[in-house]
Amino acid sequence: MDVRRTTVRDMRRSNRSVILTSIYRHGPLSRYELGRETSLSAASVSNLVGELLDEGVVEEAGSVESDGGRPRVLLRVAPTFGYVVGAEVGETRVRVELFDLAMNVVATVVSPIETPKPAPELAVRSVLQGLDEVIAGAGVAKERVLGLGVAVAGVVEGPADAVVHAQTLGWDGVPLGAMLAAGTEIPIQVDNGANTLGQAEMWFGAGRGATDAVVALVGSGVGAALVTGGTSYRGTRSSAGEWGHTTIMYGGRQCRCGALGCLEAYVGAEAVLERYREAGGPSAATDDEEAEFVALLAAVGTSEVAAKVVEDTIGYLGAGFANLVNLVNPERIVLGGWAGLLLGERYLPQLREAVGRHALRRPYAQVAIELCELGSDAVARGAATLPVLRLLREGGVTRKLTTS
Incomplete structure (x- = not known):
């Protein structure tokens, strides 16, 4: 050599x-x-x-x-030098989106998931079907797609040849990267959904310009992306950021992960709706968790039960943010995820006050608490940045250039 x-x-x-x-x-x-x-x-x-x-x-x-x-x-x-695809495997749906390199959305496919704990095979099938549909719908040659980034819940050891450990989904050592790669020639990368949300917001949204930040995802579950010194902090084996499974109440409610008192057991949408029903709220009228959550928020003005559940949720979330303020000392906390945005759009001032009641005064004075700016497709958009990041790291060398 x-x-x-x-x-x-x-x-x-x-x-x-x-x-x-x-x-x-x-x-x-x-x-x-x-x-x-x-x-x-x-x-x-x-x-x-x-x-x-x-x-x-x-x-x-x-x-x-x-x-x-x-x-x-x-x-x-050049925006049309190539295209990238981002997929979000959520607990209620799979969203697959095709972007050009300026991150303009070219095509979108959203597929509902009938079960809150989809089998890995179902998730893979939904992603690959969505991949084919967005490529065909955009009329883009498959060779021009530089890569597919996939965002999932849980601990992801990867992102290439990724193995996923997602206790809340019942996934234990699932070789998701290999399962996806078996169905397409397009390069695959997999990451945790909170991390992809964080990357999207740090690159294009509310996190731009910050060097020490936390981007929090609150949906059915809860997670966070930690950024320190401008770099994503992932820990020894990429499991850093499981903020939803930090203990907020000793011996408290059982979380979906099996532990007691996790933050997710109090502020995750599934847990909030469960607390609402236990407190006397109506039984679920639909299998649509997001619609049920919207109905809960709409009932706040007329239902003392709804008002109390939402007030407590803001308090728990504020305490969770205060833990981040005291532990990480970020300059910015960005709240996202579909449930986080629904709460934040209505109660951001109250949330900031709740953080202030629990955090140390000095680090609290140094932090800005904002909402994500990229909306409902932020996780998929962040997943699509995985192949973009690879393109940048490789200096623009792609499959097309290396094989020609």
């Missing part, structure tokens, strides 16, 4: 990655701005940008006036 040749090639790819990442995350940028952003020489920037332009990964996007010289040409990642 020629060690020198390998080293030069790796360095060149690394420099391409630095340039491409800067353009994608902070662009459009001129060559001059790229030099300042990356600390690469003008000659290196010019040569590498020329390669990326020739390959179609990057394109010109207008120009800006410079100080006394010719206008500077701006560069951006």
Whole structure:
């Protein structure tokens, strides 16, 4: 093996990655701005940008006036160089979306799930069927799809060849990556849904500009993405962020994971609705958990039972956020997930007050508590960033380029 040749090639790819990442995350940028952003020489920037332009990964996007010289040409990642797919395997539905590289939604398929604990085979079938449907619906050649990112609940050891441990779903060591890969030639990556939500919000939403943040997902279950120093913190084996399974009450309600007193047993949508029924609220009139949750919130003005359940839920969630404030000292906490958004849109001021009652004064004064900005498809969008991130790390080298 020629060690020198390998080293030069790796360095060149690394420099391409630095340039491409800067353009994608902070662009459009001129060559001059790229030099300042990356600390690469003008000659290196010019040569590498020329390669990326020739390959179609990057394109010109207008120009800006410079100080006394010719206008500077701006560069951006070409939106239609390739496409990426993100899938969210939720407890009530599977959402599959096709995006261009500017993260514009091109096609969407949403499939309901009839059981709250879908078998892995059912989840795989729904994702792969959705993958085929969005590609066909968009009229995109399958070879132009750079990858499929899949977001699931639980601990994900991966993301390539991912193995999933999701106690709340009854999944124990499920080789989800291999199961998905067996059904398609498109590269597969799998990650925890809270992590993909966090990546989407940090890249495109309410987390932009923050270096120490927590992005919380509150849906049927509860999780969080932890970002410290601008980098996702995942722990020894990628299970960091299981905030929903931190204990909020010793000997408390039984959580779906089997433990007692978990935060999820008090603020997860399934648990909130269960508390509502136990307190005298109506029995479920539908299998649609989201519709039932909306009905609970709508009843707050006319039902003391509903009002008390929601008030307690905000209190529990505030205490959970206060634990994050005291433990992590984030500059920003972003609340997302479908149930989190429904609560936050109505009760964000009360939630902030509840956090303040439980957190230490100084770190509480340093944190901003905001709502996710990307809406209901944020988890799937974040899953789609997994193949985008791989493209950036590889310096724009794709299956098409490596096999041609």
